[in-house]
Amino acid sequence: MAVEKSYQEKQQMACERAAELKNKINDYREALNYMPYGFKNWPQIQENQKRIKDFFKATDDDWENWRWQLKNRISTPEILKEILPIDKQELEEIRETGSKYRWAISPYYLSLIDPDDPDDPVKRQSIPTINELLDQEGYDDPMGEEFTSPTAAITRRYPDRLIIKVTNQCAMYCRHCQRRRGIGEQDLATPREDLEEAIKYVRDNEEIRDVLLTGGDGLMLDNQTIKWLLEELDSIEHVEIKRFGSRTLVTMPQRIDDELCRIFSEHLPLYVITHYNHPLEITPRAEEACFKLGRSGVSMGNQAVLLKGVNNDPFVMRKLNQELLKIMVRPYLIFHAKAVKGTSHFRTKVEEGIEIMEKLRGYTSGLAIPHYVVNAPFGLGKTPMLPEYLISMGKDYLQIRTWENKVVKYENK
Numbered sequence: 001m002a003v004e005k006s007y008q009e010k011q012q013m014a015c016e017r018a019a020e021l022k023n024k025i026n027d028y029r030e031a032l033n034y035m036p037y038g039f040k041n042w043p044q045i046q047e048n049q050k051r052i053k054d055f056f057k058a059t060d061d062d063w064e065n066w067r068w069q070l071k072n073r074i075s076t077p078e079i080l081k082e083i084l085p086i087d088k089q090e091l092e093e094i095r096e097t098g099s100k101y102r103w104a105i106s107p108y109y110l111s112l113i114d115p116d117d118p119d120d121p122v123k124r125q126s127i128p129t130i131n132e133l134l135d136q137e138g139y140d141d142p143m144g145e146e147f148t149s150p151t152a153a154i155t156r157r158y159p160d161r162l163i164i165k166v167t168n169q170c171a172m173y174c175r176h177c178q179r180r181r182g183i184g185e186q187d188l189a190t191p192r193e194d195l196e197e198a199i200k201y202v203r204d205n206e207e208i209r210d211v212l213l214t215g216g217d218g219l220m221l222d223n224q225t226i227k228w229l230l231e232e233l234d235s236i237e238h239v240e241i242k243r244f245g246s247r248t249l250v251t252m253p254q255r256i257d258d259e260l261c262r263i264f265s266e267h268l269p270l271y272v273i274t275h276y277n278h279p280l281e282i283t284p285r286a287e288e289a290c291f292k293l294g295r296s297g298v299s300m301g302n303q304a305v306l307l308k309g310v311n312n313d314p315f316v317m318r319k320l321n322q323e324l325l326k327i328m329v330r331p332y333l334i335f336h337a338k339a340v341k342g343t344s345h346f347r348t349k350v351e352e353g354i355e356i357m358e359k360l361r362g363y364t365s366g367l368a369i370p371h372y373v374v375n376a377p378f379g380l381g382k383t384p385m386l387p388e389y390l391i392s393m394g395k396d397y398l399q400i401r402t403w404e405n406k407v408v409k410y411e412n413k
């Protein structure tokens with residue numbers, strides 16, 4: 001006969017379990033000592049900013065003005081080498097790659113790069129390398145977007161929601177961009193007629209309840225155009241929510257100005273989906289922009305892309321998603337990097353992504369766990385990739401595997 005355990009015995013067991021759990025986080029805590037992240041690197045980033053401002057002879061007001069940031073994007077090797085130490089060979093490669101694939105970096109985003117770190121994750125995402133030209137594997141349009149555009153500016157892949165591409169412009173051109181084919185040498189806002197046609201399509205199709213405004217970067221539009229678009233969408237009864245896709249929270253947080261926040265606060269419910277890939281991108285300045293949006297009533301989500309050499313590491317992903325929660329951004333997706341021409345050096349195997357998911361679940365807050373998805377070919381949609389936790393199903397029970405890899409029987413009557 002089982003004897004009821006005493007209070008002391010129960011407490012003893014709880015303490016042993018707590019010690020066991022405490023041991024499961026030591027490796028992560030150790031890794032943080034070597035991992036760069038924005039809040040830790042902030043003093044150095046501020047020094048970089050001072051250097052860049054001196055170079056441009058910019059005032060603090062200039063720096064905080066997003067138009068200034070945009071106008072002074074760095075996009076030639078000549079200017080880059082004045083700000084970052086770069087050797088001759090690398091400069092030549094940047095020049096060569098840059099003649100095929102456009103690049104540009106806002107002064108703010110450039111300031112996040114640690115000049116002494118050859119593996120800097122911000123540099124990998126923003127400065128071209130010769131790998132882009134060496135790529136023999138990728139495709140220009142792996143998602144077949146051209147086949148899912150019922151009007152010029154729309155991509156529709158789902159029953160109840162769609163994307164409107166409002167511009168091809170960005171504050172920084174990601175080296176892993178999935179739409180690089182659309183990033184020409186020219187910044188092009190989508191013509192007003194195309195936007196009007198897209199809105200008409202939404203108006204005429206009553207099942208569309210969720211409209212995503214993206215690009216390029218949805219927040220490269222000026223405030224007046226954003227206001228107009230939101231007013232149009234809010235005048236359509238069946239549109240329930242709007243989302244903006246924008247990386248400005250990462251690359252140019254100055255974009256979140258008072259007027260934009262006022263406009264947003266008048267057009268709730270509104271979601272801004274952004275694209276942080278590494279904890280180094282989460283700085284006090286980025287936090288300020290996110291809090292400002294949050295106070296305006298905007299909800300924020302993050303779509304990361306799994307990138308070799310940037311964030312294909314369970315500890316980096318854990319830190320990234322935890323830092324996101326601290327700045328009010330809910331981790332939403334991790335995209336598997338698709339076979340876009342010029343980006344194959346960033347691709348990982350799907351197994352790596354699944355391993356990362358495995359090392360998130362249980363180890364950190366459920367809120368810090370995004371969905372890992374691959375984009376199916378031919379525009380067939382986002383498809384979740386999951387570690388398997390259901391091992392088998394008996395008649396009245398399941399066999400399940402816990403986050404610690406303990407296999408247990410679970411009653412299911």
Ligand SMILES: *Cc1c(COP(=O)(O)O)cnc(C)c1O
Nearest residue numbers: 155156157158161162163212382
């Ligand atoms: C990603 C995407 C959406 C949004 O999908 P969610 O799963 O709702 O985030 C909508 N339309 C297109 C074309 C997309 O690629």
